[in-house]
Amino acid sequence: MTSKKTGMPARKSASKARSSRAAARTKVPQEYVLKLYVAGVDRKSTDAIRVITGLCDEYLQGRYKLAIVDIYQQPMLARGEQIIAAPTLIRKLPLPLKRLVGNMADLDKVMVGLDLRPML
Amino acid sequence: MPRAQSPRVKLQGIRKCPTGIRGLDEITEGGLPRGRATLVCGGAGCGKTLLAMEFIARGILDLGEPGVFVSFEEPIGDLTANVMSLGIDLRDLSRRGLLAMDEVQIERSEIQATGEYDLEGLFVRLGGAIDEVKAKRVVLDTIDSLFDGLPNEAILRAELRRMFRWLKAKGVTTIVTAEQGERSLTRHGLEEYVSDCVIQLDHRVRNQIATRRLRVIKYRGSKHRTNEYPTMINNKGLSVLPISSLGLSYPVSKARISTGIRRLDAMLGGRGYYRGSSILVSGSAGTGKTSFAAAFADSVCRGGQKCLYLSFEESPEQLLRNMASIGFDLKRWTTRGLLQFRSQRVTMYGLENHLANLHLWVEEFSPSTVVMDPVTSLVGEGLSDEVEAMLTRTIDYLKGRGITAFFTTLPKGGVQHEGSEVSISSLIDTWLHLRTFESGGERTRGLVVIKSRGMAHSNQVREFLLTDTGVKLRDPYVGSGQVLMGSAREVQEAEDQDRAREAKQAFERRQHDLEGERQKLEAQIKAMRLELKNLTEEIKAASGTERLRTTRRSQERRQLQISRKAD
Known part of the structure; x- marks a missing residue:
């Protein structure tokens, strides 16, 4: 439930956020708005949730909003967000928008998709 | 033993789901397989989306079956606007809860594959839409986009297979459209999954004229017609034109209609053409074919019947003027609504459009007679097979409705021979051949009845004149074993008279001589x-x-x- 609330306002301010923070991108750590759409509690869903929450905790501590949506529970959101495949992680911020499709098993690709670099 | 047989007895063949598209239900003998998926494939612009959309819209409007349309390519707004021109208001249908539309957008550049996935998103959306309107029909247009957008084809294929099974289980009749592949039916081999019924659409251009075709490639568990059928799209949507929908079992009439030329009636057993028969008037340029057509149209209207006149060469105004000059006042019939002219250039459409237009006009106007002048204009280079097929269908169609068909044909290259250019002669009931005779420095027009089924008809070659008061046939000249026309005939007739007078005089003279002789003898x-x-x-x-x-x-x-x- 909380996830839904955090998701919507973040989307509205997306364009504003881009212009105001573009300059500061190099210094200030980027803020992340993520939405993970899963279908029920099957293996792929749980895998994806585990990987994403793990990455967020590790790399984006304090600067991310993650919403997890079960499309079975909220089918209208699947339509509105153009979800076809599950699981799908939508990276709403930072722009550009990205959709990560799959159970997030390919960690390298997930890292690239989220613009994360391993900490040195 | 009997138990083993019982399931076989229960099978009743597959149930059909009528599409409501003109002609398609005839070809498929009742419609698409109900509760199964049908693949509609074809190249760009061949009418896949329209066919699918009509399936949904006709289902809702005519057959009371709600539908779901999932568009993978066109935005819903565009689709709505497109079919608005066919008189289908999708927004209204949606408001009434009979139609659910979903637009699936896939942006390849946004997507990053990260492992295994499934299409639950699509399933959820589709399922939601089906439940929302209690849909009986589903369209997925065009599913190829999924292949362009989603990674890992193996997963996608497995998921599609699962989706078709799922749709079948839901009991909805589905149309899936797909792009034509280069060597296969579809670019991504979808026929592998949707194999109950496959319909191919085609849009080809020959001699700069585009022709649409439709073919049922496969239909499991049902007989269907396998030919390619011309298809057309007009303001009423898509229609398929089955050639032999009527066969040879049409009712025949004994009623007759005057030809509009008194003495021609006499040549045709005294009463003219049969109602509902097909009449062909052949002849080279300037032999008066159109005048015969006008005479007939005039006669039909005079009898209070409606006549549809299709002209491929002259505009209605021109025809009216020209025919008025030989005494046919057709204007009064057009104003009374008995006569309708339709002029169109042959090159304007493909053949099937002409035929479909004919259907449309016949349905709108319901005439008792259709005149096509001249049908040979439809013959382009090397297309006569198609024209023949088209005319066969036209005659079939008109005969099936008891409409008298009147065609004129022009032999190619102006060669005068009795074979008609389009070999439809065997379909024709009454065939008049007009020709010109050139002799003595003039051209005269002659007429012969080549055949006229079911009536005694004259075998004479008759001369005719186009006069201020219509077409006039002259008495046959039957002297000295030859046909003479024009002034040659006048000369011959004068000569004949002279000769007769001379003979008479000679006879008289001789009689006189003999009498003298007799008297002399008597005296002796x-x-x-x-x-x-x-x-x-x-x-x-x-x-x-x-x-x-x-x-x-x-x-x-x-x-x-x-x-x-x-x-």
């Missing part, structure tokens, strides 16, 4: 008779004297004897 006979009479009398007189003399001599001898006292 008279004279000879007189002579004979004289002779006879002379003979008589002579014999009298002789007897007298003999008697006298015997008397004298007796007296002598007496005097000599002899004994």
